[in-house]
Amino acid sequence: MKQKNSLKLSILAILSVLTLLLAGCGGGSQQASGGNEASGKEQTYTFKATHVTQETHVWHQTALKFGEELDKLSNGKMKLDVYPASQLGPEKDMVSQLETGAIDFGFLTNAYMSTRQESLNAWFMPFAFKSLKDAVAVRESAPAKDMLKELEAQGLVGLDFGFAGNRHILMKDGHIASPADLKGKKVRIIGSPAIQDFWTAIGAGPTAMPLPEVYTSLQTGVIDGIDIDLDALVTEKYYENAENLTLTNHFTFPTVIVMSQASYNKLSAEDQEIVKTAIKNAVDWGVQEAINRESANLETLKQAGVKVEELTDATSFESMIKQVEETYSQKSPIIKAFLEETKK
Template sequence: MKYQTLGAALLASAAFVAPAFAQDIVLRSSDTHPPGYPTVAAVEYMGELISERTDGRIAVQVYHSAQLGEESDTIEQTQFGVIDLNRISMGPFNNLIEATKAPSMPFIFRDVAHMRAVMDGEIGEEILAEFDDHNLVGLAFYDAGARSMYNRQRPIESLEDMEGLRIRVIQSDLFVDMIGALGANATPMPYGEVYSSIQTGVIDGVENNWPSYESSGHYEVAGYYTLTEHLIVPEVLVMSKPSWDALSEEDQAIIREAAQDSVAHQRELWEAREATSEEHVRAAGATVNEIDKGPFQEAMGPVYERHAESDELRTLIERIQAVE
């Protein structure tokens, strides 16, 4: 089943939330990334597992490339059941679910292994549970690598090189303040508008990971990639609570287990894609450089002060930092 417009998807949603489930169920899943991207492929793999385990009664149709909308636009649609499943970055949830701020904080994870230890454990389970109060069901966390800075103007070798740069960020107050603390000007913008905005000079650069830098073609218009690795933010797979509640407990268990089973597959795909993406952009002539991260980490003090406002969030941050 393929809907050509969002309007068609909205109309079709009524078929899913209806109580009659004798017929097959097709869960519509949203992703901003292109076909073959690790998150897209992982949700497709999850769909295969679900289909196998339900003898074909339930299928997953992944709408990649923001066909159902940009990430920030799809949250509400998922809450209302217009979209059934959604793979989305953690950042757009920061203003909705406080607990998601903790793993989104700059330099909170020492490395990818630390991030996985946190998100695969008790803390990750607690954060997933927080989605329940917002008409969503948290299913799993996917890897999104380390995010670094890239721009069209110059290599970033120090904080001084950040001054005045217009950097695109996702629509999150935390991300806006992070860029501001580095001396640059944050510009929230939908992902799909980034390429042309760099090309025309509306913005100078972006912060993102190797696969996004490569798959989006951003390296073609922003040839300086600086390994700040300021964020290692996991991405989250959620399901609409109305869609979830319409399923039997048995089917809910199948979906939850399939989502968890897709994590290892996604990580394998991610690691391979990171390597090939880096190789591709280096071969294309992008200038890549490392930095002394110390001054960048020290500049994050005001960000932590502003966004770790509650005792609960400060405690959660301390627990994350303490995980070995």
């Protein structure tokens, strides 16, 4: 009996050792969504990115390009799901989700972010850029990089700036040659402090409203015109309710591309570099695409019957320009440095 018990104990001991050995040899690749930790030989990621524009917009196309670059540079271990047209909520909610890591990447409008960070108003200094190409050139400047660095205080990693195009003026009645043509007119603007101040200085009635309301507001006469970039104008077809376009280049319109600090911190140093390289490659492509679209979109609008004129002399706006520049230069040294950069 004792011999049998001893044999049983020996067998149990052997089985226990085998179990431990098998456990040590086990494992494998486990998917991590949004940068969550995973165990195994190679960690994979399925990131979430979001923005406010339609799928035809250059920002969405840039986000898709970013996904392609991530996949290529990571040898397939990084994937990106893109949620366009505010599918994950308005920008205020997007930022809240970015802060917690529920969303990994955001292509946020500089307009909204300028309400959260003073220095970003630099991009909305009036008539700072004669063309989109001029605006893109400042993307790599020291003041632009300083703006991205400041985003760390909000739990965000500032990655880059993309562009949709410069801003122009579409009116139901007539074109724009001077501030007098805008006095008392209700013009839909994007909600940014610097933009609001400029339009107020002109004497217009700046009216901030969500994009989905703009089409019917033009149609019903709630507003007289809009401050718009050509890509959005073509995408949203506002020209169906207002046919007078003045090419003014009075603002540019960037997207601030950010990553959740919470998500970023979960990546290895090597994976962080993959993200940075992928976004640079995508934005380099995207800004060139935006420049190319300026002429293509203009031709599309002309073919659609839009009456196009160009503001060739902006001297009548000089007092408003000076007023806004002086106000915001005093608010942020980055804005002051940015303006000096644009005037070189």
